[in-house]
Amino acid sequence: MLRFLCKRLALAIPVMLVVITITFFLIRLAPGGPFDQERNVPPEVMANLHAQYNLDAPVVRQYFDYLGDLLRGDLGPSFRYTTRSVNEMIARGFPVTMELGLYAILFALLVGMPAGIIAAMRPNSLQDYVPMSAAMVGICLPSFVLGPILMLIFGIWLGWLPVSGWGSTPGDKILPAITLGSTYAAYIARITRGGMLEVLSQDYIRTARAKGLSTWRVVMVHALRGGVTPVVSYLGPALAGLLAGSFVVETIFQIPGLGRFYIQAAFNRDYTMIMGTTVFLAGLIILFNLIADVILVWLNPRLRQEAGH
Amino acid sequence: MTLQRYSRFILALAGALLLSACSDGQRTAVEIGNEQQILHMGNGDEPSDVDPHTTVGIPERQIQLALFEGLVSKSSETLEIEPGVAHSWDISEDGLVYTFYLNEEARWSNGDPITAEHFVWSWRRALLPGLGNQYAYSLYSIKNAEDFHRERISDFDEVGVTAVDERTLRIELESPVPYFLELLEHHSFYPVHPPTIEQFGRPDQRGTRWTRPENFVGNGAFTLKSWEPNRVLVVEKNPHYWDADRVLLNEIHFYPVQQPATEERMFRAGQLHIINLLAEERVPRYKSEEHPALRSFANYATYYYEFNTRVEPLGDPRVRRALSLSINREQITDQMLRGGQRPAEHFTPPGAGYEARARVPYNPEKARELLAEAGYPNGQGFPTLTILYNTLDVHERIAVVIQQMWRQELNVNVTLRNQDWRVYLASKRGGDYHIARSGWVADYYDPNTFLDMFLSDGGNNDTGWSNERYDELIGRAARAEDTEQRMEYFQQAEAILLEEAPIAPIYFYQYNHLVSPSVRGWHSNVMKHVNYKGVYLESQP
Numbered sequence: 001m002l003r004f005l006c007k008r009l010a011l012a013i014p015v016m017l018v019v020i021t022i023t024f025f026l027i028r029l030a031p032g033g034p035f036d037q038e039r040n041v042p043p044e045v046m047a048n049l050h051a052q053y054n055l056d057a058p059v060v061r062q063y064f065d066y067l068g069d070l071l072r073g074d075l076g077p078s079f080r081y082t083t084r085s086v087n088e089m090i091a092r093g094f095p096v097t098m099e100l101g102l103y104a105i106l107f108a109l110l111v112g113m114p115a116g117i118i119a120a121m122r123p124n125s126l127q128d129y130v131p132m133s134a135a136m137v138g139i140c141l142p143s144f145v146l147g148p149i150l151m152l153i154f155g156i157w158l159g160w161l162p163v164s165g166w167g168s169t170p171g172d173k174i175l176p177a178i179t180l181g182s183t184y185a186a187y188i189a190r191i192t193r194g195g196m197l198e199v200l201s202q203d204y205i206r207t208a209r210a211k212g213l214s215t216w217r218v219v220m221v222h223a224l225r226g227g228v229t230p231v232v233s234y235l236g237p238a239l240a241g242l243l244a245g246s247f248v249v250e251t252i253f254q255i256p257g258l259g260r261f262y263i264q265a266a267f268n269r270d271y272t273m274i275m276g277t278t279v280f281l282a283g284l285i286i287l288f289n290l291i292a293d294v295i296l297v298w299l300n301p302r303l304r305q306e307a308g309h
Numbered sequence: 310m311t312l313q314r315y316s317r318f319i320l321a322l323a324g325a326l327l328l329s330a331c332s333d334g335q336r337t338a339v340e341i342g343n344e345q346q347i348l349h350m351g352n353g354d355e356p357s358d359v360d361p362h363t364t365v366g367i368p369e370r371q372i373q374l375a376l377f378e379g380l381v382s383k384s385s386e387t388l389e390i391e392p393g394v395a396h397s398w399d400i401s402e403d404g405l406v407y408t409f410y411l412n413e414e415a416r417w418s419n420g421d422p423i424t425a426e427h428f429v430w431s432w433r434r435a436l437l438p439g440l441g442n443q444y445a446y447s448l449y450s451i452k453n454a455e456d457f458h459r460e461r462i463s464d465f466d467e468v469g470v471t472a473v474d475e476r477t478l479r480i481e482l483e484s485p486v487p488y489f490l491e492l493l494e495h496h497s498f499y500p501v502h503p504p505t506i507e508q509f510g511r512p513d514q515r516g517t518r519w520t521r522p523e524n525f526v527g528n529g530a531f532t533l534k535s536w537e538p539n540r541v542l543v544v545e546k547n548p549h550y551w552d553a554d555r556v557l558l559n560e561i562h563f564y565p566v567q568q569p570a571t572e573e574r575m576f577r578a579g580q581l582h583i584i585n586l587l588a589e590e591r592v593p594r595y596k597s598e599e600h601p602a603l604r605s606f607a608n609y610a611t612y613y614y615e616f617n618t619r620v621e622p623l624g625d626p627r628v629r630r631a632l633s634l635s636i637n638r639e640q641i642t643d644q645m646l647r648g649g650q651r652p653a654e655h656f657t658p659p660g661a662g663y664e665a666r667a668r669v670p671y672n673p674e675k676a677r678e679l680l681a682e683a684g685y686p687n688g689q690g691f692p693t694l695t696i697l698y699n700t701l702d703v704h705e706r707i708a709v710v711i712q713q714m715w716r717q718e719l720n721v722n723v724t725l726r727n728q729d730w731r732v733y734l735a736s737k738r739g740g741d742y743h744i745a746r747s748g749w750v751a752d753y754y755d756p757n758t759f760l761d762m763f764l765s766d767g768g769n770n771d772t773g774w775s776n777e778r779y780d781e782l783i784g785r786a787a788r789a790e791d792t793e794q795r796m797e798y799f800q801q802a803e804a805i806l807l808e809e810a811p812i813a814p815i816y817f818y819q820y821n822h823l824v825s826p827s828v829r830g831w832h833s834n835v836m837k838h839v840n841y842k843g844v845y846l847e848s849q850p
Binding site: 030031032033035036037038039040041042044045046048049051052077080081082083084089092093148151152155156159162163164165166168169251252253254255256257260261264267268269 | 335338355357358360363365438439440441442443444445446458459460514515516517518520521537538539540541564566567568570571574575577578580729730731732733734735736738768769
């Protein structure tokens with residue numbers, strides 16, 4: 001197991017380096033600089049601005065300076081939010097996005113897994129069609145449609161829940177979590193159904209049934225462990241996707257998370273901010289995939305043996 | 310678990326969540342704010358900083374208006390100049406020397422008195438080349454300020470700002486500027502507290518920690534209480550402010566809400582008193598309902614197209630004028646935009662004692678004649694040009710309509726190209742365009758802010774157009790002592806601008822937003838100028 005971990009971690013280093021290098025040069029190739037604005041400024045002012053942020057140095061030099069700072073854990077100052085460092089912005093934004101992502105995943109699991117299990121218990125019956133159609137709608141309905149609909153119903157018509165904010169009024173985390181989680185709930189429902197169907201047709205399940213165990217016990221005790229394996233392997237990328245993709249939900253619900261910083265940084269040509277968030281998210285995605293793999297190995301004895309060798 | 314049991318469980322869970330959410334008694338932020346005099350405002354983008362010498366945006370400006378005060382301030386009701394830090398001032402007869410007498414009661418938010426020397430220090434900082442102040446040019450009307458900023462001189466004593474004594478400030482100008490008091494109200498002229506800035510870095514260092522709430526010292530009616538990026542920035546009443554009796558609000562909460570749709574929902578759910586911008590397409594509905602919160606008013610700003618005169622055949626004024634004459638502006642404002650915008654048959658919006666006489670009316674016959682004269686009868690042989698605009702729905706719709714108008718009236722084909730904001734700016738700057746969508750929002754309330762843009766060496770003139778007579782007229786207007794004469798120069802200059810047509814004005818902006826009826830003393834005006842003094846909240850009857 002330790003060797004498996006070390007190997008995976010060693011592989012992560014070149015991946016990160018590629019991500020850093022490509023992002024670093026790509027953003028500098030994009031037309032328009034971080035200090036361009038509607039009113040033109042004299043070239044002297046622009047030169048001074050560039051000097052303040054080390055943009056007057058040759059690009060290759062900037063690149064190695066950046067790598068050096070990165071090794072020290074310094075992601076530099078934000079160009080756009082001048083009083084803040086990228087480290088500070090990530091430290092502020094990430095916990096919020098993480099919390100939102102966790103609630104969303106929790107919602108997705110709570111709704112998606114039971115729906116998938118129920119559907120798999122009687123395939124091609126009404127008990128299958130109803131949750132699976134709902135899942136299809138969930139997948140097709142993008143969050144920028146679902147969010148405003150939920151806001152309109154629960155925020156404006158019924159007045160039950162706030163339509164924006166994060167942690168400032170009770171209940172303001174509910175709608176964003178549902179909005180963000182619903183697509184994932186739908187996917188999880190479909191994946192669970194598929195996994196369960198496969199497992200339920202296996203011999204050991206037939207044996208369990210033949211022993212006279214209740215359906216409930218067969219499903220929850222014997223089938224579930226094998227049936228949810230695909231869900232677990234989906235969770236790693238899903239959580240990473242939630243973090244990087246929470247931008248829409250963060251924007252429509254006014255949530256001060258990392259996703260919003262990330263997208264705005266690209267529009268603002270906030271070089272350090274784009275780099276910082278990209279590096280951070282890339283690291284996170286690698287980490288989540290690794291964790292998902294470790295859990296998979298732990299769940300599946302066959303893989304465990306392979307990892308051991 | 311059976312399906313029934315499962316659905317019952319989910320329903321119970323949802324019910325519990327909702328109940329826990331509604332336990333705060335259904336009172337909205339606006340209702341609570343009305344009682345406690347806390348104003349909740351949508352403020353567009355997240356402010357980059359609140360330092361008046363390093364910021365350029367409107368969201369920052371809205372906050373700075375609460376946190377700082379210049380020598381003079383401005384009424385949002387009449388747009389007239391009122392005393393600020395200075396209680397009175399003298400202007401020399403030749404209009405070159407301004408002497409300001411500072412209010413003895415004027416204090417920083419930490420209680421320190423504000424002195425004339427603080428202004429000298431602040432303006433020196435605003436002009437320090439190393440600071441990279443993008444608005445430093447607004448101080449260029451002060452004698453030698455431009456030379457100091459562009460490092461042609463290094464001794465600030467040569468710049469025309471002197472502290473005569475603790476409470477007297479003397480300013481010498483390069484040449485008379487009739488709107489100088491207007492300029493003084495701009496944030497680049499705001500004073501900053503020297504000891505605070507020096508405590509956290511060099512005067513020409515950007516983004517130091519002096520603007521953090523725990524360090525901040527300002528001189529406005531409010532002071533910085535808290536600032537959570539992308540969530541909310543809170544200012545609270547400044548007890549040391551000289552006119553604190555007239556400050557009726559206890560706090561203002563500025564929310565960085567980028568999406569007008571989100572803002573509107575927050576308003577409807579009682580989370581905001583004021584929204585920054587009502588989406589174009591929502592205006593007709595609020596209008597037809599006669600919604601009491603809708604504020605719709607003319608803005609001192611113009612939407613127009615620029616022609617790149619370096620590109621053939623746009624180098625020919627007849628071609629440019631023909632294109633401009635064949636735009637049916639009324640159709641765009643009345644049938645498409647429907648937000649109260651006025652068709653612009655001239656460039657400078659009416660206001661500040663000036664309304665242009667010259668016009669570019671909708672006249673397709675005349676346009677066809679001009680185009681034929683230029684060698685393109687019925688559009689024959691006319692190359693395919695491209696309209697460039699920054700990616701936004703409204704710009705696209707306008708470009709499509711104009712594309713159709715030109716095809717229909719002139720048999721001229723144009724293609725459309727949209728670019729992300731920064732790319733669009735770079736293309737326009739670099740002259741990499743044929744026809745570009747543009748907008749200009751006044752920096753100060755005077756026609757000069759529109760017309761001096763097209764000077765041959767104007768920093769924002771991306772059209773490549775230059776005209777000696779035009780330059781001369783704008784120069785004369787700057788030196789004119791008589792207002793009527795000055796306006797006459799502007800009239801003549803604008804006539805040249807429309808005749809030569811390096812631009813095609815399209816419409817004058819209309820500003821639409823929502824202000825809750827519980828907000829009193831809030832005056833919407835052409836400059837979108839806000840004065841928080843005198844604003845208060847009243848619970849709705």
